[in-house]
Amino acid sequence: MKVLVSVFNNLATDQRVEKVCRSLLENGYEVELIGNNWTGLPEMSREYSFSRILLKSKILKFAYLEFQFKLYQNLLRTTDRNTILLANDLDTLLPNYLISKKLGIPLVFDSHEIFTEMPSINGRFTQKIWRKLESCIGPKMKYMMTASESYADWFHNRYGIQRPFVVQNFPKHTPNPQNYLEDNKPKIILYQGVINPSRGLDKMIPAMKNILGAELWIAGDGPKKVEYQNLSKSLHLENQVKFLGKLSPKKLRELTPKADIGISIEENNGLSYYYSMPNKISDYIQARVPVVVSDFPEMQKVIDQYHAGEKISDYSELPEKILSVLEKGKGFYESNLNHAAQELCWEKEEQKLLTLFKTVKLAEF
Missing domain, CATH: 3.40.50.2000 (Glycogen Phosphorylase B;)
Structure with a gap:
């Protein structure tokens, strides 16, 4: 057949x-x-x-x-x-x-x-x-x-x-790749995916002014990349916001476990985004990285069912929620992330x- x-x-x-x-x-x-x-x-x-x-x-x-x-x-x-x-x-x-x-x-x-x-x-x-x-x-x-x-x-x-x-x-299930004895300084906040409108990056970049001791890594490419690079420069955040470019799936799998938080903070600018379960969320979970996500129907299940991070209903909450996850650390979420990884595979x-x-x-x- x-x-x-x-x-x-x-x-x-x-x-x-x-x-x-x-x-x-x-x-x-x-x-x-x-x-x-x-x-x-x-x-x-x-x-x-x-x-x-x-x-x-x-x-x-x-x-x-x-x-x-x-x-x-x-x-x-x-x-x-x-x-x-x-x-x-x-x-x-x-x-x-x-x-x-x-x-x-x-x-x-x-x-x-x-x-x-x-x-x-x-x-x-x-x-x-x-x-x-x-x-x-x-x-x-x-x-x-x-x-x-x-x-x-x-x-x-x-x-x-x-x-x-x-x-x-969802990606294939993988063993937990984390070494909880390692401690990133500065902490790493990861966005992976296309740099498109409505992905929340134009809100995340300014929020970095209120998130000290951390860097935002943006792994991807897309039509908004130059605009967001200029936004970072205008806010004097070049040292905090790193544009890594488009990576192969293999290199992305190697990078993701290094992060302290993975973000998926799409805007509600269409039902396709509102009802989505973005690939990157399950990628973060298989890497045992806690998440901060938009409070949309599919994304919120990761928080409500598996307690794998935090959700935001408004972008003003970004600094508070991200700092909360960073303060707890990846080890705090280990059991919950292992459970989620077994299910979302x-x-x-x-x-x-x-x-x-x-x-x-x-x-x-």
């Missing part, structure tokens, strides 16, 4: 897609992954087949259109009747849906987020186009999975579809993924 997986990115750092493909491969499926060269063609190797569609467009909206057309052609060439299609996010759904209907083969839709409620498109004309596409195809989805319980509830309530399978994007999510694909096989073949 072949699974043909498509996603709009260059494949190199998409850890969710990589975990899904690897789990399917290890459980007897033939996997082929299709991406593109948007943001470059970094070298990579995988145990399964992969290819990247070459896009000539330099503007994102045109790249989307070009990708839809070329992905449809690619799928038409490589798909047979012994195939399950796996479309990742709304920007790959239309070509997969058309091929699924044309050849009478099953399609699984994996919505990593609520694409139409992303802050980057809120209020823009393109949001109307994506919403139209989602409303036309979404209700017809027979097999769907998504990345948080709140996302699943949203899709179920919005379109009246069967509640999607929830396969959360890929080994448990993988079983849900395999159950979904077993359901598709039994129903369709």
Whole structure:
């Protein structure tokens, strides 16, 4: 049984897609992954087949259109009747849906987020186009999975579809890497991820004026990087705020355990963020690093259920909450973080993924 997986990115750092493909491969499926060269063609190797569609467009909206057309052609060439299609996010759904209907083969839709409620498109004309596409195809989805319980509830309530399978994007469980005898001076506050709007960094950087004896490490890149570098300079915080650039998943896994706190302090500028369970939170937890997070439905569970740090309902609380965690120290949270790490891991999510694909096989073949 072949699974043909498509996603709009260059494949190199998409850890969710990589975990899904690897789990399917290890459980007897033939996997082929299709991406593109948007943001470059970094070298990579995988145990399964992969290819990247070459896009000539330099503007994102045109790249989307070009990708839809070329992905449809690619799928038409490589798909047979012994195939399950796996479309990742709304920007790959239309070509997969058309091929699924044309050849009478099953399609699984994996919505990593609520694409139409992303802050980057809120209020823009393109949001109307994506919403139209989602409303036309979404209700017809027979097999769907998504990345948080709140996302699943949203899709179920919005379109009246069967509640999607929830396969959360957690990393594999790892042994506790911490050496509690080590003591960072200064303390390290870590943000990892894309430097986008609505991630709370424009609030975190000024807050560093009130958090003495600590540095903010920002591991990532994105459209707001230069603006936030300039903000740090204007506040004379260059020595406290470190921009580490975009790191490979391997290097990020090596860096994360060094932190004293991991932050995920997104703003409520769209339902996709509000209902999200950001990848970085579970990465911090596997590294046994306590967290400070926004008081949103999925994130607050980490605090309310596992007591793995603190949550904020307002950015004015940042200095107080961060200083509270720093004062207690990582060792204070060790037991709670170990418990959370056992629960919030890929080994448990993988079983849900395999159950979904077993359901598709039994129903369709």
